[in-house]
Amino acid sequence: MAVLEMNHIKKVFGGLTVLEDISLHVDEGEVLSIIGPSGSGKSTILRCATFLEKIDGGEFSYMGRKAAWEENGSVKYADKASLKEIKKNFGLVFQNFNLFPHYSVMKNLTDAPLNVQKRQKDEVMAQAEDLLKQMGLSDKGDAYPYQLSGGQSQRVAIARALMLNPGILFFDEPTSALDPELTGEVLRVIKSLADKNMTMVIVTHEMKFAHDISDRMIFIDGGVIVEDCTPEEMFSSKNERLQSFLGKLETTY
């Protein structure tokens, strides 16, 4: 069963159709990368999937549970209680981390599990310590976000998302806000998650990374999916838009 399935998603921002007709599915354990030019709607896909934006057409579901669908020509979302359950399926890692500056690293990780999910303190603390260790941040539990480098911040943000044991983790350009010398440490962490069969959707401009880590890649342009294929097929595609995009990238990066 697909962890996430989106069909014919449409999104309009005040007259500007950003997503025209997006259909994609992510299977369990799969790593999907989304690439495409700036402004093509990559972030918008993730924001629609995580309920930060409302869709204007189409339908999507998590683990077979419908989150939103069309009914009599308009989009209907599941009721509040169902949405609360559905939202437990995913986590999102932002480009600029969005850590809570007034909470220590430890509290950033544990506050939602303790106070939103109401889980047992011992178990939550143990999980947090374990994750910090995995992220190579064991000594940073008491630090505050302002004391962290960009790479450390992003690793904390990833750990924070993992604390909720999401079935699928979304990344929106997780290394774009980082100094080049710090991207490696974050990409390594994401790679290690892939090795553990974490289901992930990654929007990225890091082509080599996307090629290496992805099971499947999507190239989006002008609000539609132009290519949906394996990394090998992607980089050997003869599609003109894709070639011009990859060509441009090579010259700029």
Next chain:
Amino acid sequence: MSLSTMLVQMGDGMLKSISIFIWTLVLSLPLGLIVSFGRMSKNRILRGIVTFYISVMRGTPLMLQLLVVYFGPYYLFQANIGAYRYTAIIFGFVVNYAAYFAEIFRSGIQSMPKGQYEAADVLGYSRSQAFMKIILPQVMKRILPPVTNETITLVKDTSLAYALAYSEMFSIAKQIAAAQTTFTPLIVAAVFYYIFNYVVAGIMSYIEKKLSYYR
């Protein structure tokens, strides 16, 4: 009149000034937060009303507002306002300061990056949890400097209660000065307000230090 009798009489006024100050602060801060919600409401009518209220409070003298609050019920309904003086003063101050605090809260809330709400949302916080746990604490830190300014102004503004012939610090000082033809009570009053504000500033900078553990 000896200095000590004078001080005893003025001491009573000081307590009254302090009580106006404390009640105003304790009531107008939470009220200001609620008013700021109205000011930012999606409902245009509510927003319009609140915006108008704030502009009137900020655009007319507090002393005039106090007079209206106190004498209004008498002129409008011939109500007996004899026992209503203190309530009127507190009410007038609170309604005025809530307007100022509402604008401060609003600018603080609106200065918060959208990403904080979004991160909280994705982590499962309800809207009210996100506001109380993630947004408001950070807003408090951001608005501390303007709140400190208003608080210091409030210390001095308590003297406006004299307009309603309420025997707080300033009224008493004026009375004694006039009756005894001496300048001393005014100096005592000045020292009182100065020390009061010195303490207030100290408390505010203590809070600021407390909140400086993060950026």
